[in-house]
Amino acid sequence: MTTKIFAAEQSIERRRSPLTGFKCRACGVLQPADDRYVCAECFGPIEPAYDLASLDATALRFEIENGPRSLWRYAPLLPVAEPKSHYPVGWTPLLTAPRLGALLGVDRLYLKDDTHNPTLSFKDRPVAVALARALELGLDTIACASTGNLAGAVAAAAARNGLRAFVFVPENTEPGKIASAAAYGAHVVRVRGTYDQVNRLCGRLADEHGWGFVNFTLRPYYAEGSKTLLFECAEQLGWTLPHHVVVPVGSGALLTRTATAVSQLREVGLVNGEHCHIHAAQPAGCAPVSDAALDGWRDVRPVRTPDTIAKSLAIGSPSDGDRSVEVVRDSRGSAGSVSDAEIVAAVHDLATTEGVFVEPAGGVVVATARALAERGVFHTGETVVLYLTGNGYKQEPGAFDLRAVIAPDAEEFASTYAEVLR
Amino acid sequence: MSVIRVPAPLRATVGGRTTVPIEASDLRSLPAAIGATYPDLAARVVQDGAFGRFVSVFVDGEDARFLPPETSLVETKVVELLPAVSGG
Numbered sequence: 001m002t003t004k005i006f007a008a009e010q011s012i013e014r015r016r017s018p019l020t021g022f023k024c025r026a027c028g029v030l031q032p033a034d035d036r037y038v039c040a041e042c043f044g045p046i047e048p049a050y051d052l053a054s055l056d057a058t059a060l061r062f063e064i065e066n067g068p069r070s071l072w073r074y075a076p077l078l079p080v081a082e083p084k085s086h087y088p089v090g091w092t093p094l095l096t097a098p099r100l101g102a103l104l105g106v107d108r109l110y111l112k113d114d115t116h117n118p119t120l121s122f123k124d125r126p127v128a129v130a131l132a133r134a135l136e137l138g139l140d141t142i143a144c145a146s147t148g149n150l151a152g153a154v155a156a157a158a159a160r161n162g163l164r165a166f167v168f169v170p171e172n173t174e175p176g177k178i179a180s181a182a183a184y185g186a187h188v189v190r191v192r193g194t195y196d197q198v199n200r201l202c203g204r205l206a207d208e209h210g211w212g213f214v215n216f217t218l219r220p221y222y223a224e225g226s227k228t229l230l231f232e233c234a235e236q237l238g239w240t241l242p243h244h245v246v247v248p249v250g251s252g253a254l255l256t257r258t259a260t261a262v263s264q265l266r267e268v269g270l271v272n273g274e275h276c277h278i279h280a281a282q283p284a285g286c287a288p289v290s291d292a293a294l295d296g297w298r299d300v301r302p303v304r305t306p307d308t309i310a311k312s313l314a315i316g317s318p319s320d321g322d323r324s325v326e327v328v329r330d331s332r333g334s335a336g337s338v339s340d341a342e343i344v345a346a347v348h349d350l351a352t353t354e355g356v357f358v359e360p361a362g363g364v365v366v367a368t369a370r371a372l373a374e375r376g377v378f379h380t381g382e383t384v385v386l387y388l389t390g391n392g393y394k395q396e397p398g399a400f401d402l403r404a405v406i407a408p409d410a411e412e413f414a415s416t417y418a419e420v421l422r
Numbered sequence: 423m424s425v426i427r428v429p430a431p432l433r434a435t436v437g438g439r440t441t442v443p444i445e446a447s448d449l450r451s452l453p454a455a456i457g458a459t460y461p462d463l464a465a466r467v468v469q470d471g472a473f474g475r476f477v478s479v480f481v482d483g484e485d486a487r488f489l490p491p492e493t494s495l496v497e498t499k500v501v502e503l504l505p506a507v508s509g510g
Binding site for chain 2: 037041044203304
């Protein structure tokens, strides 16, 4: 049965992307969509620009609704065409949650259950889009800096496409996440230090190796995959925007691309003028975005040493942090900064009321929704969507071949991995 | 004297070099020193006398935002410039 599904997906005519180039978010200059990953003019972040005016809403809706049951149904709104072979990533359930809703005091509560992706987290989405670009470029190695979930997504995607993978994680990453990445055959590089220190190392390595670092050199493509959660929510709600969406924030890419998705759906006429409030959810032990929002929309202050059980959100220096604060403010949203105890209680409440077991990041979202409900942010009759982005099941690493932990140092990396770098 | 490690997207501003020397007494004076010595590089990473929000600066591996402005750069140190990109 699975074979037939894949065969059917592969027979679908590959659709062209309406990508017209990259636009710099800082200086606004439109530039070619080549292998650059920062603005050539000002070093600012670049994002895909599209010719959406050429899309007809009726035809687009038909095309999407008759597309594959994966994120590639939205290929007309993505920067790269659907690859010939891929996982069925995305098109995850949007569940009604009446029992949890009753507990939180929210009458129209929905769960976007992205734990159903192939490696049990939403990271399969951005990786799917980045991988499609890596295949276009003919790269033989993909890599990432990760708090855990991305490592597994990159490792699995590499395995499925016969690529080599290097995934770099902080040494305190949950064992289950290290295990899954190792199981797919990736070189799991455990680094002494925080995610931000791992990230610095990878920024350096991205310069020195011709690899596809999904969250560096492929980032303009990678980040676009995150739009598809909101696309799916709108379609599953009958092409209607939710009134509220509560988004976990690590780097801020998911939150900012949620706003991009709202804007694009409006621009192409797939949804009407409903307002969508975008709320940020962070753990108190690493809440640079939520703290900035709740403290009068000030600039983000980086957190030097995150301390939270929600390790997948432990990014102290979020690259899309300031933009996330702007998005929350402009959408007339709010934010939550919740304690580890509240996170644990929320994971339990979600599991016991709706049968959905999530990692602590999901608990952050549920606990934030509880706080927002108590503040009177949600009104009767409004739809509230919670993004649940990671599964709670990842297990112990067992006997996988893990190398020694290294310092965040390129030379030590090179010596420890000399034999596989040849 | 310290050394600036220049990321690939910015190397064209310093004649294609991977590293360039920089004379700056401390972290506070570093943006101005870059402006005086490498104006094309400064045009991309310095705004209003300070590093822009889209560049991450590290001194011997430490995020410069966590270091005091008087951090000395007289002894040989490595200043790393990287795009402010993350997402794990």
